[in-house]
Amino acid sequence: MAHWGYMTTNGPSTWGKDFPIANGERQSPIDIVTTAAEYDSDVLGSNALSTNYTPESEVKLVNNGHSIMCQITKKGVLTGGPLGKDEYRLEQFHLHWGAEDNRGSEHTVDGKMYASELHLVHWNASKYSSFADAVQKPDGLAVLGIFITPGVACNQFKVISDNCGKLKTSGAEMTVDTTLDPTLLLPSNTSDYWTYLGSLTTPPLFESVTWIVFKEPVEYSKEQLLALRNLVDSDGNHMQDNYRPPAALKQRKVKKTFT
Numbered sequence: 001m002a003h004w005g006y007m008t009t010n011g012p013s014t015w016g017k018d019f020p021i022a023n024g025e026r027q028s029p030i031d032i033v034t035t036a037a038e039y040d041s042d043v044l045g046s047n048a049l050s051t052n053y054t055p056e057s058e059v060k061l062v063n064n065g066h067s068i069m070c071q072i073t074k075k076g077v078l079t080g081g082p083l084g085k086d087e088y089r090l091e092q093f094h095l096h097w098g099a100e101d102n103r104g105s106e107h108t109v110d111g112k113m114y115a116s117e118l119h120l121v122h123w124n125a126s127k128y129s130s131f132a133d134a135v136q137k138p139d140g141l142a143v144l145g146i147f148i149t150p151g152v153a154c155n156q157f158k159v160i161s162d163n164c165g166k167l168k169t170s171g172a173e174m175t176v177d178t179t180l181d182p183t184l185l186l187p188s189n190t191s192d193y194w195t196y197l198g199s200l201t202t203p204p205l206f207e208s209v210t211w212i213v214f215k216e217p218v219e220y221s222k223e224q225l226l227a228l229r230n231l232v233d234s235d236g237n238h239m240q241d242n243y244r245p246p247a248a249l250k251q252r253k254v255k256k257t258f259t
């Protein structure tokens with residue numbers, strides 16, 4: 001099996017061959033049609049989404065061939081909102097981006113694509129024993145989606161963007177001796193978001209993700225975005241346009257926490 005990727009020969013339109021769930025009922029990403037999203041006060045209004053992350057004392061970065069990922073070692077918890085009382089543990093974060101600023105996010109908002117999208121990946125530690133145990137369960141994972149737009153530099157992201165040059169090739173890993181507080185990667189407004197039931201956006205595309213996509217984008221500088229585009233993927237090409245286009249909404253409703 002040719003390894004999946006984002007090129008014409010192995011990109012999203014070919015994934016259905018090896019991963020038939022690609023045409024499933026709850027695939028991600030989706031286009032968020034803002035007028036169709038339903039405000040749901042009882043589930044969302046009552047208990048606000050809350051994050052309680054512990055800053056990493058060192059930063060473990062991996063070029064996994066299709067994104068740059070930061071592995072989390074500390075105990076960080078996400079709960080509330082659509083997750084109810086379940087506590088989801090932060091496992092890793094990674095990004096998707098374009099070759100140019102006009103594309104790169106996976107979710108779109110009324111067809112608008114952002115330059116990049118940051119994903120904070122969590123697993124349901126209230127119900128399952130590990131990420132691997134949770135990864136295929138319908139309520140196993142929760143991912144925070146943060147839109148990235150060109151602007152001022154994001155200081156907390158510097159430890160990643162400043163080290164992309166040392167993570168050029170697929171499989172490269174490094175540990176940076178500096179702290180990182182994942183809370184500081186979030187937008188200032190974490191009350192306004194859309195949420196829906198979806199999937200992993202890369203193979204194996206498991207339909208196990210409760211998606212929470214914040215309305216407010218975060219700014220990264222041009223240099224920080226350029227650093228991402230200089231990474232090299234598992235085929236030795238520039239790691240760019242590593243985003244899956246929106247999948248069909250099918251019988252799903254998107255909920256929103258704001259009017």
Ligand SMILES: C[C@H](CNC(=O)c1ccc(S(N)(=O)=O)cc1)Cn1ccc2ccccc21
Binds near residue numbers: 135202203204
């Ligand atoms: C899926 C897992 C590899 N994929 C991911 O962890 C992952 C996480 C988030 C996203 S996104 N872009 O939607 O946020 C996409 C992929 C491998 N893996 C780990 C345990 C495990 C057990 C069975 C099969 C595969 C397994």
Ligand SMILES: [Zn+2]
Binds near residue numbers: 094
């Ligand atoms: Zn992702």
